[in-house]
Amino acid sequence: MQGTLTGIALWVLGVPYPLLLGAWVSLTAIIPYLGAFLGAIPAVLLGFYQSPTTGVLVILLYIAVQQVESNLLTPRIQGQAIRVHPIIVLLTVIAASEIDGLRGAIFAVPILAVLRVLLDFLSARVRVRP
Numbered sequence: 059m060q061g062t063l064t065g066i067a068l069w070v071l072g073v074p075y076p077l078l079l080g081a082w083v084s085l086t087a088i089i090p091y092l093g094a095f096l097g098a099i100p101a102v103l104l105g106f107y108q109s110p111t112t113g114v115l116v117i118l119l120y121i122a123v124q125q126v127e128s129n130l131l132t133p134r135i136q137g138q139a140i141r142v143h144p145i146i147v148l149l150t151v152i153a154a155s156e157i158d159g160l161r162g163a164i165f166a167v168p169i170l171a172v173l174r175v176l177l178d179f180l181s182a183r184v185r186v187r188p
Contacts, residue, residue, distance in 0.1 A: 059127070059131070060083055060084065060087045060094075060097075060123060060124075060127055061080040061081060061082075061083040061084025061085075061087065062080060062084075063123055064079065064080050064083045064097075064101070064119070064120070064123055065077055065079065065080020065081070065083070066080070067119050067123070068080065068101055068116070068119070071105070071112060071115055071116065071119070072108070072112070073101060073104050073105055073108065073112065073116060074104055074108075075104070079100060079101045079104070082097055082100060083097035083098075083101075085097075094120065094123075094124045094127075094128075097120075098116075098117070098120040101116050101120070102116050102117055102120070104116075105117075129148070132147075133145070133147040133148040133151075136167050139171075140167070140170060140171040140174050141174065142170060142174055146170070147167060147170065150166045150167070150169075150170045151163055151166045151167065153166075154166035154169070
């Protein structure tokens with residue numbers, strides 16, 4: 059999604075090689091949290107090569123795409139996958155990154171998924187008598 063949206067926006071801005079740059083963003087998006095920055099470098103350089111205005115617009119484009127993807131789409135998709143509200147996913151990633159930096163942010167959702175499965179398991183087997 060990130061690569062397609064970026065490629066189309068770069069084409070609209072008139073940056074050379076928009077399909078190649080969109081494919082590059084798709085490849086680097088696999089890398090958690092750093093991929094967006096690595097994917098932006100060639101397009102930003104080409105944008106500034108064309109003109110300072112185009113370079114700034116490319117930076118703003120990448121920031122907008124990254125914000126939408128990171129704060130809206132990813133928590134929603136991950137939340138649906140592990141059956142947790144997207145706000146819980148977002149808050150878990152923020153808390154884990156504050157506690158353990160990049161490693162915490164990377165492992166936050168898998169740990170949340172394990173906790174969800176554990177709580178489902180326990181709630182099905184442990185009953186409290188009234």
